[in-house]
Amino acid sequence: MRADLFFVVCLAVAGAVFAAAAALGNDYYFFAGYVVLQYIVLATAWNILGGYCGYVNFGSAAFFALGAYAAVAVHRLHPLPIPALLLVGGVVSGAVGLAMGYLTLRLRGAFFAIATLALAVVLETLIINWEYVGGARGAYIVRPEAIAPFGNYIRYLFLIMMLLAVAAITLARLIERSRLGYGFATIRDDELAAEASGVPTLRLKLIATTISGALMGMAGAPFPYYIGYLQPSSAFGLDYAVNTIAMPLIGGTTSWVGPLLGAVLLGSLQQLATVTISSAVNLLIVGLLLVGFVIVAPNGIIGLVHKYVQRRPDDFVGRRRIGTAAAPGRAPEPAP
Amino acid sequence: MSELLAIDNLGKRFAGFVALENISLTVAAGERVGLIGPNGSGKSTLVNCISGALRNDSGSVRFDGQVLDGTTAHQRTRRGLARTFQLPRPFASLSLVDNMRIPLFYTVAARGGRRSGSAIDARCLELLHEVGLEAKAQRLPRELTQVEMRKLELARAMAAEPKLLIADESMAGLTHSEIEDILALLVRLNERGVTIILIEHIMRAVMSFSRRLVVLVSGRKIADGRPDEVMRDPDVERAYLG
Amino acid sequence: MIFSFDLLINALVSGILIGAFYAAVTAGVSLSFGILDIVNIAHPAFIILGSYIVYFVSVSLGLDPIITSILVAPAFYALGAGIYQVYYAAFEKRGQESLRGLAFFFGLLFITEVMLVLYFGVDYRYVEAPYIGPTWHIGAVDIPMRLLLPCLVSLLLMAALQLALTQTFIGRAIMAVAQDQFALKLMAIDPIRIKRIAFGISIATASLAGAFLIIIQPVEPSVGRQYIGRVFAICVLGGMGSLPGTVIAAMLVGVFESLTATFYGPSWAPAVSFGFLLLALALRPAGLLGR
Numbered sequence: 001m002r003a004d005l006f007f008v009v010c011l012a013v014a015g016a017v018f019a020a021a022a023a024l025g026n027d028y029y030f031f032a033g034y035v036v037l038q039y040i041v042l043a044t045a046w047n048i049l050g051g052y053c054g055y056v057n058f059g060s061a062a063f064f065a066l067g068a069y070a071a072v073a074v075h076r077l078h079p080l081p082i083p084a085l086l087l088v089g090g091v092v093s094g095a096v097g098l099a100m101g102y103l104t105l106r107l108r109g110a111f112f113a114i115a116t117l118a119l120a121v122v123l124e125t126l127i128i129n130w131e132y133v134g135g136a137r138g139a140y141i142v143r144p145e146a147i148a149p150f151g152n153y154i155r156y157l158f159l160i161m162m163l164l165a166v167a168a169i170t171l172a173r174l175i176e177r178s179r180l181g182y183g184f185a186t187i188r189d190d191e192l193a194a195e196a197s198g199v200p201t202l203r204l205k206l207i208a209t210t211i212s213g214a215l216m217g218m219a220g221a222p223f224p225y226y227i228g229y230l231q232p233s234s235a236f237g238l239d240y241a242v243n244t245i246a247m248p249l250i251g252g253t254t255s256w257v258g259p260l261l262g263a264v265l266l267g268s269l270q271q272l273a274t275v276t277i278s279s280a281v282n283l284l285i286v287g288l289l290l291v292g293f294v295i296v297a298p299n300g301i302i303g304l305v306h307k308y309v310q311r312r313p314d315d316f317v318g319r320r321r322i323g324t325a326a327a328p329g330r331a332p333e334p335a336p
Numbered sequence: 337m338s339e340l341l342a343i344d345n346l347g348k349r350f351a352g353f354v355a356l357e358n359i360s361l362t363v364a365a366g367e368r369v370g371l372i373g374p375n376g377s378g379k380s381t382l383v384n385c386i387s388g389a390l391r392n393d394s395g396s397v398r399f400d401g402q403v404l405d406g407t408t409a410h411q412r413t414r415r416g417l418a419r420t421f422q423l424p425r426p427f428a429s430l431s432l433v434d435n436m437r438i439p440l441f442y443t444v445a446a447r448g449g450r451r452s453g454s455a456i457d458a459r460c461l462e463l464l465h466e467v468g469l470e471a472k473a474q475r476l477p478r479e480l481t482q483v484e485m486r487k488l489e490l491a492r493a494m495a496a497e498p499k500l501l502i503a504d505e506s507m508a509g510l511t512h513s514e515i516e517d518i519l520a521l522l523v524r525l526n527e528r529g530v531t532i533i534l535i536e537h538i539m540r541a542v543m544s545f546s547r548r549l550v551v552l553v554s555g556r557k558i559a560d561g562r563p564d565e566v567m568r569d570p571d572v573e574r575a576y577l578g
Numbered sequence: 579m580i581f582s583f584d585l586l587i588n589a590l591v592s593g594i595l596i597g598a599f600y601a602a603v604t605a606g607v608s609l610s611f612g613i614l615d616i617v618n619i620a621h622p623a624f625i626i627l628g629s630y631i632v633y634f635v636s637v638s639l640g641l642d643p644i645i646t647s648i649l650v651a652p653a654f655y656a657l658g659a660g661i662y663q664v665y666y667a668a669f670e671k672r673g674q675e676s677l678r679g680l681a682f683f684f685g686l687l688f689i690t691e692v693m694l695v696l697y698f699g700v701d702y703r704y705v706e707a708p709y710i711g712p713t714w715h716i717g718a719v720d721i722p723m724r725l726l727l728p729c730l731v732s733l734l735l736m737a738a739l740q741l742a743l744t745q746t747f748i749g750r751a752i753m754a755v756a757q758d759q760f761a762l763k764l765m766a767i768d769p770i771r772i773k774r775i776a777f778g779i780s781i782a783t784a785s786l787a788g789a790f791l792i793i794i795q796p797v798e799p800s801v802g803r804q805y806i807g808r809v810f811a812i813c814v815l816g817g818m819g820s821l822p823g824t825v826i827a828a829m830l831v832g833v834f835e836s837l838t839a840t841f842y843g844p845s846w847a848p849a850v851s852f853g854f855l856l857l858a859l860a861l862r863p864a865g866l867l868g869r
Contacts, residue, residue, distance in 0.1 A: 118807025198443030
């Protein structure tokens, strides 16, 4: 399916979901759904660097929080409409991703991973000390009551996040099937051989880190409006750190479907569970699931489906097949 | 013949261990050079330094008139220098045909000229056909035998359309007729203008293929000349026969 | 910034004292990452676990923290050996250490922290011992006992580890396994067993480091995260597996952090260790083949 057609199909599905939620009449679905959509973006973003290239980012919460705090800083200066804030969040987090990548991606993946963990701690420290955005006390953002033509502001936020999720998935799928995606796969498989085959590994890794960081920042930008009162502990929270990694690993890292699956399943379960069990137990379960899946089902749910339902090897990657003279195959689309 | 590769006083050490010392070597365009030496003599280290996988500590490497020092491995490949790995390193999650696509996308395309998707497909199959792997085009590398993986290595290096191909032990484990096939392939490549450095332990193959033989022992070059003369050299005899 | 010579001397002294403690904290990672090449980012979590166990025993039985940690060390050793066994079977054997191994340890880090929160809550915990209150005064220099004792015991620990690594058979086998597993096999030594022992020792050091930590400062579950950058920075700067190097690097970091805290404010300490981490990574030999 071509990318633009896929995009339209996704929009249609998104529209249907929105309509269904509206029909139910209870705003709770929009509040809960927003969180799930947020995770779809975060998990997809993480997977572009983690699943496709094989470089683990432990500091996803930092990129998310940077987007949120960039939005707060801009709001204090001069309130802007949310789409503009998305851009701001994307640029800020993308730039930080690029800088971090430039400093650490020449080395082994392990060093990059460690650096992202350390970065998260440092950024939290910096934000806590920055009075302009409220520091440790937090920042209040007054959410407008309504915005035409949606009426309810939360529905507006939900819609924005939905569009962002559709865009993220479409982008991930496009990358996966393009020349760029092939390059990413070689970085994951064998960087040395990739370089020997002419793949500019550093450049591609920087592209992946920047896209990944930017998407996470965009997911964070509307967050202050959603939550109303932004504290460092909520933006840099533990739940973001672990979920962003757990969802793609549990769903499956080989394609765009995995993060989507992981985010929808895990995200929905957690939204349901927070009413019944404490958030700490909730996180514990996610952590246990992460460790369990990584040991037992390294290719996630997609892998399990391949293995037991489709009877293929569990790390099967469905790339398009090359044609024979009788049935010509389709070549991948060029990178964007 | 013009000089394609010029290595000048190259040295490489790992902590205290001197892997290569004072290696100087020139290879002219169109040559067929054999590189031999006992295990551990530094042949693969030399290949790594030439291809950019390792950075040499001293000396310089010039290729096609340009200095290579400071350039990355992928830049060297794009300039026309391809190598295979002694222990095959295929892209494990990609099918054989997709393994071929990578050099086509990232090396050949980078030099200019956009090929259509179906032209690329055809070229991939053609490359696999040259090494006899066309039937397994859709398979994954882990389904191949060791011998087939070496052929895949060679095909992937060829896919980069190099001016200079360094083949590092591509024939280990092959049968007599398979060796003949690979030799014939390398000769065909050479006739099309590709300069070849062949690193091998199979003396029969090296002797029949090389027009020039270079011998490396303990990180030093001890001989460089016509194969028959080199094999008669007393230093070389000592190195091999002990 | 109020500069005074007294402040400077005191900052230096406490920096060195804390530095020795940082060395003990990093010792485990020097073993697991520096020598065995296992990226155990969960190490700080095990240290915090050690702190909490020490707290619990101290509150219920009144035992001295350091003695408790030594008594508990064998249990930590067993934990480490068990974790390595799982890590090996699930990842090392399959060649998937990079992404999945990292995620595994991250999961452990996370699970440990959350379980501590569930069991003990997020309040700061501290222990009491006769040496925690008093401070030694030598002229203008203040030497708090709660820093001095962990410093001395840390240095003892480092010396003991170094002796064990260089003088005992197992110790030398551990150093050897980092360099050439195949050669070990030829000598009829099982490299997996050696690595298991080494990893067990690595986690056992976390027990002691945990005791030191809770003597030096009050502890709550998320404190471990600040140490991740610090620990790996020291390990890399110290030469990846060299224990003497670790001590020197740890002192450097300790002193710089102390100076920063004294003259700029304590909230900037994580930034110092992050800076060191970036510096350490920049000094690493570049290239994909470099370790």
